[in-house]
Amino acid sequence: AMLEVLSLVDRITETTVPVWVYGESGTGKEMIARALHFNSSRAKKPFVSENCAALPETLLESELFGHKKGAFTHADRDKKGLLEYANGGTVFLDEIADMSATMQAKLLRFLQEGEIRPLGSNELIKVDVRVVSASNRDLSELIGEGKFREDLYYRLNGVTVVLPPLxxxxxxxxxxxxxxxxxxxxxxxxxxxxxxxxxxxxxxxxxxxxxxxxxxxxxxxxxxxxxxxxxxxxxxxxxxxxxGGLTLPKAVSAGGAAPVKAMAAKHAKTPGGAAQPLSDEKRILLEALFEHGYHKGLAAQALGISRRYLYTQMMRHGVPISRIEMKSFVEEQLGKK
Known part of the structure; x- marks a missing residue:
């Protein structure tokens, strides 16, 4: 699953298209944003991030767009906003779904015009940043509920990167x-x-x-x-x-281990009747991986077990997870080299 995600990230790294990362909390959305930035030509410029759910509207506007001295109470000096600070780089806006309607409108204007106006200022400042946004809620559903602007969604969502849960x-x-x-x-x-x-x-x-x-x-x-x-x-x-104690995966506890035992019995001996140097269980596992081109999903399907249980068996028998290392290991163990 992550190979597909990383392949997509690799293809869009050098583009200027905005990216929306969708996934549950803790799936690594900021890691994707950082990968997009630090593997691109913008890597030497700033990468800044802001959690849109962490600040009230006025403070969020000040953080993003900056403010002039006296713009509001306690604004005792000019402050450069994150968008201006990150000029030439990347801005990561996390939890974009929690942004207020007013802030959504101001962010939309920035994305359309490429310029910002600090709070308390009449001056427009041109800014070139790549915007990567993220949320753990589906923005398209929020549009249907009237909680997120459709026009902003299409500005943010040039490419969607969906991060599956662990x-x-x-x-x-x-x-x-x-x-x-x-x-x-x-x-x-x-x-x-x-x-x-x-x-x-x-x-x-x-x-x-x-x-x-x-x-x-x-x-x-x-x-x-x-x-x-x-x-x-x-x-x-x-x-x-x-x-609290281990439990077998559903596919196995429901009888998924039976095909493995049947295949083990089938391959228990060599044609000459001599015992295998490898354990039956390990040989069946290695042969399944070998016969299916080291594709773990196909191997698990052939063995009649869940993919998760296949990984458990691979770890138990010391089979490398990496495809290249796995190939070398399996062929050496089976004498296929």
Whole structure:
């Protein structure tokens, strides 16, 4: 799922088209905005972000457009707005759905004219910024409810980037865990911790309602409870929703493991009758990946198990998640090289 998102981001990085990022809280919307900025020709110019839900209307207008001294109470000096400050760069407007009708009208004018007028000023200032907006609510639905301007929606939504929740892209979880472990190690100038397969399996069984943000915070806390440089299931005892015990995925608990056992029996021995050097379970898993071109979705379908359970089995048997590393590993194990 994320490969498709990143492919889309890569295609639109060098364009000037405005981007709207849609996804649940914690899915990494600002990370997408930063990727669009820092991989573009605007990278050396400022990247600024503002949460539109965090400020009342007057303060938000001042933050975005700036103000002149005396424009309102306590405005004791001129202030440059974020749009002017980010000239040549990128502005990320989070929770755009919470912007008031008045602010929507002013933002629309800026997008149409490419110029701003600070509060208390008659001067128009030309500004060149790329606007990336985001929300966890569907703007098209808000238009139908009369809560968001349709004309502003089309100005903001040159391209829509939809970020799926973590529970729908669990194949990304092992990669994210490794990323956070390396990030924490770099911050603390230490060697990265490892994570035990059974701990990773436990993480794979949790739905992560807080998405990537919740996962990062969980890994950060778990690192405090590592055992000899490794995160084990006990390292996550602080999070009761995780440590309450493991449950099998629905596809498996409903009988999805039966096809695996049947295939294991079928391939239990070589044509000559000798026992396989690999365990039956591992060989079936590797052969399914090999026969389906290392496409994990197709392999899971052929085995009659859920994609999530396939990842659990891959981790249990030490099969790399990365397609290139997986190919090399599988072919070596099966003697296909």
């Amino acid at each position: 529970r729908e892209r669990m194949e990304d979880l092992p990669i994210l865990v490794q990323h956070f472990l390396k990030k924490l190690a770099k911050d603390e100038k230490k060697e990265p911790l490892e994570i035990a397969p059974e701990a990773l399996e436990m993480l794979m069984e949790y739905p992560w309602p807080g998405n990537v943000r919740e996962l990062e915070n969980t890994i950060r806390t778990a690192c405090l409870f590592h055992q000899k440089g490794k995160l084990v299931p006990k390292s996550f005892n602080f999070k009761k929703t995780l440590s």
